[in-house]
Amino acid sequence: MHDLIAALPEGRVLTDPDVTESYARDRTFVPPGRPLGVVLAQTRDDVVTTLRWATENRVPVVPRGAGTGLAGGATATDGSVVLSLARMTAIRELSPQDEIAVVEPGVITADLDRAAREHGLMYAPDPSSYEISTIGGNLATNAGGLRCVKYGVTRDSALGLEVVLADGRILDTGRRTMKGVTGYDLTGLFVGSEGTLGVITAATLRLRRVPREVHTVAAEFMSLRDAAAAVSAIIAAGCQPSLLELMDRTTLEAIDDWKNIGLEPQTRAMLIAQCEGPPDEMAALCEETASFVAVSSTPEEAAELIGIRRLAYQAKERIGQCLVEDVCVPRSVLPDMISRIEEAAARHEVTIATVAHAGDGNLHPVFIFERGLAKPPAEVWAAADEVFRAALDLGGTLTGEHGVGLLKKRWLGLEAGPLVTELHQGIKQVFDPLGILNPGKAI
Amino acid sequence: MHDLIAALPEGRVLTDPDVTESYARDRTFVPPGRPLGVVLAQTRDDVVTTLRWATENRVPVVPRGAGTGLAGGATATDGSVVLSLARMTAIRELSPQDEIAVVEPGVITADLDRAAREHGLMYAPDPSSYEISTIGGNLATNAGGLRCVKYGVTRDSALGLEVVLADGRILDTGRRTMKGVTGYDLTGLFVGSEGTLGVITAATLRLRRVPREVHTVAAEFMSLRDAAAAVSAIIAAGCQPSLLELMDRTTLEAIDDWKNIGLEPQTRAMLIAQCEGPPDEMAALCEETASFVAVSSTPEEAAELIGIRRLAYQAKERIGQCLVEDVCVPRSVLPDMISRIEEAAARHEVTIATVAHAGDGNLHPVFIFERGLAKPPAEVWAAADEVFRAALDLGGTLTGEHGVGLLKKRWLGLEAGPLVTELHQGIKQVFDPLGILNPGKAI
Known part of the structure; x- marks a missing residue:
């Protein structure tokens, strides 16, 4: 490390293990290795210097942004250098x-x-x-x-x-x-x-x-399947929503416990939808199965509704440790996927709180487990395994938007197959023949 | 070829040079090589059989759709097998x-x-x-x-x-x-x-x-720069057009000669625009610089206007041989790019008729030259060279949507650089280590 420290401008490298530890993990519980140090790059030249040094010395480099990843993609490996880009903010x-x-x-x-x-x-x-x-x-x-x-x-x-x-x-x-x-x-x-x-x-x-007008509809349902049916109806009618989010009861309770949103006892699911034209049709379609529908009349009201959705993850973190999953299925089987998640939760006696980018068929089942455990207990992994396999079974994918990282590598073979893996490795070899860039992740 | 013919179902392979010749070229004048034969694949198995045979025998394979390409991407090379996918139509x-x-x-x-x-x-x-x-x-x-x-x-x-x-x-x-x-x-x-x-x-x-409503605006301008300014105004106002096409005088004359669209003597350019909301603002923005603006009130009228645009290429082919180019520039420099094309045409005394997907900054300057020539004369290439360099100079690219094929390989190095070329070759090596797939094209 000494020659890297010498080659970079002063203050760019952290080596105190107490400090580097916080740069070694993302928001998953995946246990990190111990990096040699952390480079806080401020310029492209810093990045070039670090990578040249890493190539010469065959040192793995783990690039990193803000560390908010949910798949262990930025988790440090033993003996690596963490390369933080967080200070390149221009x-x-x-x-x-x-x-x-x-x-x-x-x-x-x-x-x-x-x-x-x-x-x-x-x-x-x-x-x-x-x-x-x-x-x-x-x-x-x-x-x-x-x-x-x-x-x-x-x-x-x-x-x-x-x-x-x-x-x-x-x-x-x-x-x-x-x-x-x-x-x-x-x-x-x-x-x-x-x-x-x-x-x-x-x-x-x-x-x-920026769209000229945005209208927001919030609807509450007495079952998750009713909410999912409203999603299908909105898509099929050609409403072209610009946002279509679904939250289940467990998620809503977590938010209500924290922010007191006045959750009704019979509400099992909420849908928040936006469109850039008149909201009447979308609201009418929700009304067919919803117990309550509200259309926002001001931007402030709309922001408040979206705000509830954006609180979901933090609200869940308040009630326990979270394994956040990210399956994506063809839109038409969204109700089936929801049923499969509910079945997995019941079978393995695990708490799963689901939010979904429902318009894309992308679900985030969040497996909540006891605080203080170093990693998810066996029943959480068993339920997660069942959810992953159900998604693939329904024509879906393991990850819609979080990535594979370290967390989902165990299941990657179920989706990718040996030929895809061979081609991934071949491409990796073209760009990084020594295999120093974020080794062990993604592919 | 005998073993390939034997391995495929009957009637899949053409070898008569008089017949295969028509499968050896696309819509460019790039002179084709002589293929060994043409496979008319009807199933995936036909494709597998052909490629296995080609790999065993190290025979180049030139895949082909309908042969409408404008860059020589499907032009056959000597001793290749042309693999037509045109019959796989399910x-x-x-x-x-x-x-x-x-x-x-x-x-x-x-x-x-x-x-x-x-x-x-x-x-x-x-x-x-x-x-x-x-x-x-x-x-x-x-x-x-x-x-x-x-x-x-x-x-x-x-x-x-x-x-x-x-x-x-x-x-x-x-x-x-x-x-x-x-x-x-x-x-x-x-x-x-x-x-x-x-x-x-x-x-x-x-x-x-399918959008629920579509409105079409056609506007005529007394200069190309006025038309380009209207394009910028439409984009800047946030009208979000779903189609925004520009045609110059030479193009309009070619269409008028063929279909008699009543072209006015003073019209130097026409803009055809569509949007999926009310057309009033788009029409008003055109009116600021246009000599004439029409808004379609029926789908038939709209189809007629778009139909004019879709005739452009065929109309130009009626007046001579065409070298169709495809530069794309950042939208803000569209007027500059148009000026550079006009300058190149004047300097080299070449006829260039330009249509543009103006909303994307993608221009098709069509260099028209005498019928009967085997290839474009030197002044056409000189003008084209100037147009390509101008596009790159303005922050643009050689090809927005037609591809590199054989036609633009001469200029590829100006845009791609040695490192990009090295990576392209590395990726090619991963997928096609023997180099039998469409050799010499694109990269």
């Missing part, structure tokens, strides 16, 4: 004319969104963590969010990247234009690669116009 | 609930769109060729189209692929779900790879709801 350019921004990886996602809104634009991808997670982390996991039912996931907003490769060489991918087909889609390949192919030091991102 | 599944279709590569793009419309859905990507080009060809080039200003390019609609690799192994990429981040984005990598990484035998494609 918005290098924001062009309202071209509707693009060029940003560094440490920019907080919601900060970019706010900067864009000063020009009537927005940065659409909005993972629930968007007030605390970074663009770099969002790119690494191809993060989704609430608005992606209309605006797509992070990959759909990434036009071009500046990447430092494992050997320190600098790669520019993609473009500033809306379209472009020169060569293979390297930009798309880096997005979602969980730091295993290179370290992103800047991204050219597409911004979108 | 729509295997169309699920209105999940808003997806699973289709074979030979399906004509507009046929899929029509099939979807029976369920209130549409297949959004609509290259100008969509009545004659195939889904497989669209995927190979990551085709764009008129609607992609709102709905994105082909890659944005591709969820998963069934691909036969060079050695005959079958790969399933991607998913049936709207989101998914398990491993690297192999689907995105195949889209736009111009048949150099594998042969797509089925695709799971995203469908979209």
Whole structure:
């Protein structure tokens, strides 16, 4: 480490184990290894210096944003260097004319969104963590969010990247234009690669116009299946919601315990939906099966409703430790997937609180277990295993937006198969022949 | 070839040079080599058999859809086997609930769109060729189209692929779900790879709801720059057009000569725009600089206006041979790019007729030259070279939606650089280590 410390500007490297420990984990309980140190990169040159040194010395590098990941993708391995990009926070350019921004990886996602809104634009991808997670982390996991039912996931907003490769060489991918087909889609390949192919030091991102009007509908249901049926009806009617979120009773109770939202005893599920046109049809479709429907008449009311949804994860963390899962199924089998989750919870006597980006068929069953345990007990893993297999069985995927990380590698083979694995390894070999970038993750 | 002919069902292979010649070229003038034969694949097994044979015998394979490409991507090389997917035309599944279709590569793009419309859905990507080009060809080039200003390019609609690799192994990429981040984005990598990484035998494609109302505005301008300014104003105002097409005088004259559209002498440019809300603002913005603005009041009128635009390419082919180019620039420099094209035309005394997917900054300058010439004369190449360099100089790209093929390989190095080229070659090596798939194209 001494030569790395000497090669970087002063103050860039942390080596005190008491300090580095907090950079070694994300928001999962996956036990981290002990890193040699943490580099707090402030410039692209810092990243180049670190990776050159790592290549020369064959030291694993674990890139890291804000550490809000939910799959162990930024968990440090023994003897690695953690490379934090959280201090690279410049918005290098924001062009309202071209509707693009060029940003560094440490920019907080919601900060970019706010900067864009000063020009009537927005940065659409909005993972629930968007007030605390970074663009770099969002790119690494191809993060989704609430608005992606209309605006797509992070990959759909990434036009071009500046990447430092494992050997320190600098790669520019993609473009500033809306379209472009020169060569293979390297930009798309880096997005979602969980730091295993290179370290992103800047991204050219597409911004979108802020919609002129947004209407919000909240509906309460006496069963989860009724709520899921309303989701199907809204999609089938062509309402084109820009947000369509589902919460189950356990989630609502956790929020109610914390913030007292006046949860009715008979409410088993709540749907929060937004659309950019008149809300009447969406509200009417909810009314067919809902016990209560409210349409927001002011932006403040709408923000309050969405705010309830954004509290979900923190509310659950108040009642226990959480294993947050992320299955995604074809939209038509959403009710079946919900039933399978409920069955798994009952069979294994586990508390599962589910929220879903229902418009995308993306469910987050959160397995809640006793605080103080070092890791989820066996029955939680048994229930999770059942949920993963059910998702695949229904034509779905293990992870809609959180990534594989370390947490889901055990199940990866069920979805990916040996040929996909072989090709993943081949691609990894092209970009990182020494295997120093985030080893053991994602693939 | 005898063992390949014997291994395939009867009638699948053409070897008569008079017949195979028509399968050896696309719509460019790039002179084709002489293939050994043409396989007319009807099933995935035919593709597997062909590729296994090609691998064993080290024979290059040139995959092919309808041959409507504009970059020489499907041009046969000497001693190759042309693998036509045009007879694999099944729509295997169309699920209105999940808003997806699973289709074979030979399906004509507009046929899929029509099939979807029976369920209130549409297949959004609509290259100008969509009545004659195939889904497989669209995927190979990551085709764009008129609607992609709102709905994105082909890659944005591709969820998963069934691909036969060079050695005959079958790969399933991607998913049936709207989101998914398990491993690297192999689907995105195949889209736009111009048949150099594998042969797509089925695709799971995203469908979209047909918008409830569409309004069409046509505006005539006395200068191209006025039209380009209207484009900028429409984007800046947040009108969110679903189509925004620009045609210059030369294009309009070609259409008028053929179909007599009543072109006014002073009209130098026409803009055709669509939006899915009220058209008043878009029309008002056009009126600021236009000499004439019409808003369609019926779907028939709208179809007629779009029909004019869709005639553009055929109309130009009536007046001479065409070199169709495809530069894409950041939207804000569209007027500058138009000026640079006009300057190049004047300097080299070449006729250039330009249409643009103006909302995306994607221009198709069409260089028209004398019929009967085997290839474009030197002044056309000189003007094209100037146009390509101007696009790159303005922060743009060589190709927005047609691909590199053979036609643009000469300029590829200006955009891609040695590191990108090295990575492209590395990826190619992973998927096609013998280099038998469409050699010499795209990268």
